[in-house]
Amino acid sequence: MLQTELSPEQIQTTKPYRQWDMSDAEYDRFTALIGHLPTFTEVGLASGMWSEHCAYKYSKPVLRQFWTKNENVLMGPGEGAGVIRIGDGLAVVFKAESHNHPSAVEPYEGAATGVGGIIRDIFSIGAKPIAILDSLRFGELTDPRTRQLLDQIVAGIAGYGNAIGIPTVGGETAFDNAYARNPLVNAMCVGIMREDQLQKGRAAGIGNAILYVGAKTGRDGINGASFASGTFSDTEDADRAAVQVGDPFMEKLLTDACLKVTNEHQDALVGMQDMGAAGLVSSSAEMAAKADSGMALNLDLVPQREPDMTPFEIMLSESQERMLLCIAEGHEQEIIDIFAGYGLDAVVIGRVTPGHAYQLTHHGATVCDIPVSALTTDAPVYHQQSTMPVRLIAPADDFQPVITDMNAAWIELMNQPTMASKASLYQRYDAQVQTNTVVLPGSDAAVLRIKGTKRALALTTDSNGRYIYLDPYQGGAMTVAEAARNLVASGATPLGITDCLNYGDSTKPEVFFELEESAKGMTAATKVFNTPVISGNVSLYNETNGTPIYPTPMVGMVGLIEDCSTITTQEFKQADDLVYVVGQTRPDFNGSEIQKMITGSIGGRLAPIDLHVEKAHHDLVLAAIRTHLVTAAHDLSEGGLLAALAEMGLPKYIGAELQVDIPTSWLFAETPGRFLITVRPEHQAAFDDIMGDSARLLGRTVAAPQFTIQAPNRTFTTTIAALEKSWEDGIPCRMK
């Protein structure tokens, strides 16, 4: 529990803000900004608003480098979510957010509320949420704690997403000891809206009402933003109270009510924002800051779930399923009535005021009177020192696998948890509600049609901490390239990305180097693929006992398919199709799944990715798909060509006979920029015309459920049945 409130002078001497990760220098800065010794409430608000989670004080210099705008971007970073035009007067809205720390402590609620939070960001813009994706990282499944985290995090995502009626359509799950006590839970939500319904989180117009809607405020998640900005150690286990509890039923009602306001009462609605990290203070202060307004709130009017809550608790509670609206004066009752129709609280708790003051009253006393800017635009920004980690200065020798039994190695590879079927996980998610899901989980990208149009959206998340650990710049570029490749394989033109930047403690120069360099690599790639960064979040301090996770930026990418008839899937469709590989295969094994499988760890350096060659391949593959020449397409990534081949043959038990001119071990290489593609024999000439030298014919699909591969050094045959069993058992057998 909190101590009884200290006086401003006592705060100055006893420095309670240190427990909220606010430094003495920051306290002094805040005192100077507001012009008086801060009250307990004021300094508490500053600690939340100046946390990395809200202020991005360490990552801002990096985030400013991102490329965020092209001709289709209607709204970039800085609001609840980014918006991109997709034609027909429609726009797609998307954002991803991390919930790593809460999920490590309380996996079910941490994951569930991560989903809930990102959904609110989407409908706060005025968009109907249509899909959820999740990018997850865990330690090894040999660890009982990892098994529990996996089960409960999946349960939390399912428990929230299924109930609210938004399909969970994709994502990725991978395992590495680097995430043992610090799992990554990154949730992405995608919405659709009419361009003209775009809302912003603004509190403008003197006298307009500040309307609190949704769940009551309780003592859950108090100052969770500061919690998320600290690291874990084995000796601390008292953080559970900083984790919020979710109620998807409440969120469903809140979503429907807010969309009704956006769709039918635009004249009354000035602005809307989710109460996310740092709860009521961040939503209200940011809404005032964005409109250059002042704001006055009466905390006695805030709906409260528990008695005797202090201003600090009310303002920094992260109770879920709450929104803050700015409503034009005179329209208050009209909007309150809408929420009442859904059984939801909606209370005017304050007004937009002249000037720039942020004023809070509680039990008749003023508990906070400071400039809005002291909480928002004047938060500190730190330019960190950047030092190349020692491991990158002297990397290990290149890894070259020596494989005596290709058949056994392939079967074993498919059983690795990162490679294995995730069906036992994603079958717990409703992937089909809203009846738009054309391509279900388990594919390169999920595809959703847009009702009433010929269009579809392709969605993917990608991240590869191993590559970035070995080479932050190249790895960052490769992550974006792989996301784009996934979308292209489904027939989509990439539109833009959202990201979650998951790193260790960036006050360490080596960690900041990883962050800075990987962001540079991502930026270079986003420019080549014409995919601006329109939203995202940062999660630093992902460390346990001083050891950071692999630097793991997650890229969520959305692409557009103009005509549903060109949606392409990865499974072989029939025997006698020609099998092509697009792109050159090199002996790229550093950071690969085969290296991890054989040696138990990763090392070496990454060969540079040629982004322009990769982009050229994407354009060619899309051209072939759009002339209806391609029967199946699959991106080559972890596990290389053989992993992709298995995934293409398994669904329909269709095999292949291939001839390759590389050593068989190279079939596990992870050279970027490659696809496997099938084409009907009668389309061979047309396909070759488009692809030129970029595609190489390897052989054809066969009715027999086995793969036979001839290479200069040997020939081997592997049955689909053996691959399938190994692939399907990978996770369930380790969960027992």
Place this chain on the structure above:
Amino acid sequence: MRAAVITFPGSNCDEDLQWALTEISGIPADLVAATATTLTGYDAVFLPGGFSYGDYLRSGAIARFSPIMTAVKKFAAAGGFVVGICNGFQILTEAGLLPGTLQWNTSLHFICAPAPLEIVNSDTPFTNAYPAGTTITLPIAHGQGNYYADPATLVALETNHQIIFRYTDNPNGSVHDIAGITNAAGNVLGMMPHPERAMETLLGSTDGRGVFQSLIHTMEGAGSNVAN
């Protein structure tokens, strides 16, 4: 023919059902709030999937007290066609319009997967468009779809041919592999699989269309009877 789709707070397949009825099957359908008290003007009533009232207490346990359920019971008693899908099935058992109950799946997990089904009785208002003995595949998406009824009820269901759909590969532990049943009068159907999710080739299957086509056939037949 005009259909009502009941929207309970927490329903999330109501718009999907409306789309399947109106856009695919050509049956005009309205969303009717759970606070409504009459179903006048409708020829069929659908209770959709979702998590009505958050599935708090038990799935369907709170929804059965909502005002519209009095009208649904009256509608069913008068012989009107009532279809409950997924959460709708759970509500119908809680409301006593169908026998038995739906427990947690034996895996204790939510399952979203295609489920092959045997159409056990194709001589019903809901299945007459399917040839007898057909096997179809419909998506399931539920945590509590494990049907249970006491032995005497099961004997009655079997004897009266009230078991309409049976899983060919039981995914959830349902007794007698039951996926869908009717009441004794044959005008109320409850089923866990989602026919409204299998209506379009683009989405992978049209196996669900028969449920809606059967109702159209039945209503047209009834219409001509009235005319005669």
